[in-house]
Amino acid sequence: MNRTLPQSILLYTTLVVVICILLFPVYWMVITSLAPSNALRSFPPQFWPQNPQWQTYTNLIFNTDMPRWLMNSALVAVVATGISMLVSVLAAYSLSRYTMKGGEAVGLFILMSKMLPATMLIIPLFGIFRNLGLMGSLWSLIIAHATAIVPFATWMLKGYFDSIPQELEQAAQVDGCTPWGALFRVILPVSAPGLAATALYGFVLSWADYLYARTFLANAAGNWTANVGIATFKGEYQTDWNVIMAASLLAALPIMIAYLFLQRYLVGGLTAGAGK
Amino acid sequence: MSELSQSRTAVAAPRRSSGLFGIDLASPKHANKLGYLLLAPAALLILAILVYPMLLAIDISFHDVKFATLSFGASEYTLANYQKLFSSPDFWNAIRVTGQLLLVVTTISMAVGMGTALLVNQQFRGRSFARMLIALPWAIPEVVAVVTWVWILDASFGVLNWILIKIGLVGGPVSWFSSPGTAFSAVTMVMVWKGYPFISIMILAGLQSIPEEYYQAAKVDGANVFQRFFWVTIPCIAPVLGVTLILTVLWVFRDFSIIYVLTGGGPVGATETLAIMTYEEAFNFFRMGYASSIGVVTLIICAVISAFLVKKTSHAIY
Numbered sequence: 160m161n162r163t164l165p166q167s168i169l170l171y172t173t174l175v176v177v178i179c180i181l182l183f184p185v186y187w188m189v190i191t192s193l194a195p196s197n198a199l200r201s202f203p204p205q206f207w208p209q210n211p212q213w214q215t216y217t218n219l220i221f222n223t224d225m226p227r228w229l230m231n232s233a234l235v236a237v238v239a240t241g242i243s244m245l246v247s248v249l250a251a252y253s254l255s256r257y258t259m260k261g262g263e264a265v266g267l268f269i270l271m272s273k274m275l276p277a278t279m280l281i282i283p284l285f286g287i288f289r290n291l292g293l294m295g296s297l298w299s300l301i302i303a304h305a306t307a308i309v310p311f312a313t314w315m316l317k318g319y320f321d322s323i324p325q326e327l328e329q330a331a332q333v334d335g336c337t338p339w340g341a342l343f344r345v346i347l348p349v350s351a352p353g354l355a356a357t358a359l360y361g362f363v364l365s366w367a368d369y370l371y372a373r374t375f376l377a378n379a380a381g382n383w384t385a386n387v388g389i390a391t392f393k394g395e396y397q398t399d400w401n402v403i404m405a406a407s408l409l410a411a412l413p414i415m416i417a418y419l420f421l422q423r424y425l426v427g428g429l430t431a432g433a434g435k
Numbered sequence: 436m437s438e439l440s441q442s443r444t445a446v447a448a449p450r451r452s453s454g455l456f457g458i459d460l461a462s463p464k465h466a467n468k469l470g471y472l473l474l475a476p477a478a479l480l481i482l483a484i485l486v487y488p489m490l491l492a493i494d495i496s497f498h499d500v501k502f503a504t505l506s507f508g509a510s511e512y513t514l515a516n517y518q519k520l521f522s523s524p525d526f527w528n529a530i531r532v533t534g535q536l537l538l539v540v541t542t543i544s545m546a547v548g549m550g551t552a553l554l555v556n557q558q559f560r561g562r563s564f565a566r567m568l569i570a571l572p573w574a575i576p577e578v579v580a581v582v583t584w585v586w587i588l589d590a591s592f593g594v595l596n597w598i599l600i601k602i603g604l605v606g607g608p609v610s611w612f613s614s615p616g617t618a619f620s621a622v623t624m625v626m627v628w629k630g631y632p633f634i635s636i637m638i639l640a641g642l643q644s645i646p647e648e649y650y651q652a653a654k655v656d657g658a659n660v661f662q663r664f665f666w667v668t669i670p671c672i673a674p675v676l677g678v679t680l681i682l683t684v685l686w687v688f689r690d691f692s693i694i695y696v697l698t699g700g701g702p703v704g705a706t707e708t709l710a711i712m713t714y715e716e717a718f719n720f721f722r723m724g725y726a727s728s729i730g731v732v733t734l735i736i737c738a739v740i741s742a743f744l745v746k747k748t749s750h751a752i753y
Contacts, residue, residue, distance in 0.1 A: 167559075170557060170559060171559070173554065174554060174555075174559075174565055177550075177551065177554060177569075178565065178568050178569065181551070181569065181572065181628075181631075182568060182571060182572075184572075184575075184580070184583045184584060184587060184628065185571065185572070185575065185583075187583065187586070187587060187594060188579075188583045191586065199592060200591075200592055201592075202592070202597060203597060204592070204594050204597055245476075246476040246477040246480055247477060249473040249474070249476060249477065250473065250474050250476070250477030250478070252473055253469075253470045253471075253472075253473035253474040254474065256470070257467055257469070257470025257471075257473075258467075258470075259467050259470045259471060259474070262470065262474065265474060265477075265478055265481075268481070268486075269481070271738075272481070272485050273685065274685060274734065274737045274738055274741060275485070275489060275734060276688075276689045276709075276710060276713070276730055276733045276734055276737065277689060277691065277710075278689065278691055278710045278711075278713040278714045278717075278730060278733075279492050279713060279726075279727065279729075279730025279731065279733060279734060280485075280488055280489065280492065280730075281714075281717070282492055282495065282713075282717050282723055282726055282727050282730065283487075283488035283489070283491035283492045283495065283727075284484075284488050285717075285718075286491070286723075287488065287491075302484055303484075305480065305484060306484045306485050306488075309477060309480060309481060309484075310481070310485070313477060338469055363574070366576060367576040367577055367578075367692075369576075369577065369578045369691070369692040369695075369696065370691045370692060370695075370714075374718060385576075386576060386578040386579070386692075389578055389579065389582055390578055390582070390696050392582075393582050393585065393696070400586045400589075403582060403586070404582075404583065404586065407579040407582050407583060408579075410576060410578075410579050411574070411575050411576060411579045414574045414575070414576060415571070415574045415575070417574070418571070418573065418574035419567065422566075422567050422570075423563075
């Protein structure tokens, strides 16, 4: 594409302005977290910290429950995603490759379940978990998150498997692979980007949850996730915005880093699931 | 297609047949058994953690269930919850708020998503970096986004008030969360900020799938930028737009975290959507049966909207 100089300048200016506006909250989170607390109650606000206060972070890491909450978030997200991926990969492969009685119905239900309001689902889950004595335990959260991840992952992976030609397994079987072998040694390695993107999305879904965590873990502060902790910080330290912003940044960081690495696959994966 | 693959499998299979439970899964006779076997774990899990709870919720909505008794068939069936719901002004208020939010948030975030997608679809140096930055808010957890915005919108020391006063848009600091109109705007701002990146990602992927030749052909025919946008771009990405619209609508309809942490549904119910009302009734007032009936109504509305949109957008494609 050939562009004249004024056109290029216009394009880049628009880009910079748009990105600055849209990412301002992220910038503001970083700047606030480094500001000394007295600077937060001054007008005009400081747009660049004159002397960054790194001890806000060390304080948060060594003197609060924040690291523990982050660990809980990570633990729940990894286990919930792991279990969900295990069953979803098999189900998605089955839905993609086999024509079975009832298979279509299962596929349709999975799609429909995306419509279930979580605020409704949480009512029976609350009763069930209480009867099972799971209230306050991280398992309640893992199961609740699987209700969202399994349908999503199955649908997204089905789209991915659909895009892989069947000839690949047939070739593998001609070479002596069993159907299992064809799935594990040929199809799964080929769909590694799709698997990674799906798992990342599952991790994000779990990590971002607030509804289930605040309801099931309300009376078990030791098991809180990062999001519950931050929402509580907001109530407790109402004016210590540097502390709240530092905690927020720590909670956002894992997802942001994962996003940077897997962004291109994520785009491919999302569209694979959506094209159907 | 499946016949073809089965006959090919038949030729291929007999070489090595390890089998599971003594069944030779590679043979065409049992090919579908493997399919069922692979599907079974997910089907059982979904049955246990989605279907059963959903049926339980529907059952609860027909009972007078309080906090203490939460099991199947606890008491007599009754329509009392639904009668109470449809005669409650709070319910109609929640319907109105949800509808308004749906309209405003969906429109603005679709516009921002479309605009940003078109922008980073241009060819320029550093394009992939720009694409990454544009969709970055996608990677910020909702609670974190809300807490950050609460600070930005702070009445006394918030940076937005400072900017607005500096530009001269407002005379004095706006107390965002104390009046219905500004609280609704605050919810809209945060939801748009969290919602547009997904839309942008989806539309960008749609734009990339349009063959360059279409635009060249349109140019040859003398179409200007706007004509090319309305007659080439829009029809080509209509399916993607449809799916994106449905997913965005469903998200706004059911989102809990953003509104709950930002305003808690207030002031005076100005931001109380059906999702917030369901949660409040269930876990603040412990009226589980009543809350479930709101959930069931939400579910039905969601299903109707999606069915309608699916129909609409599939018309738009052909």
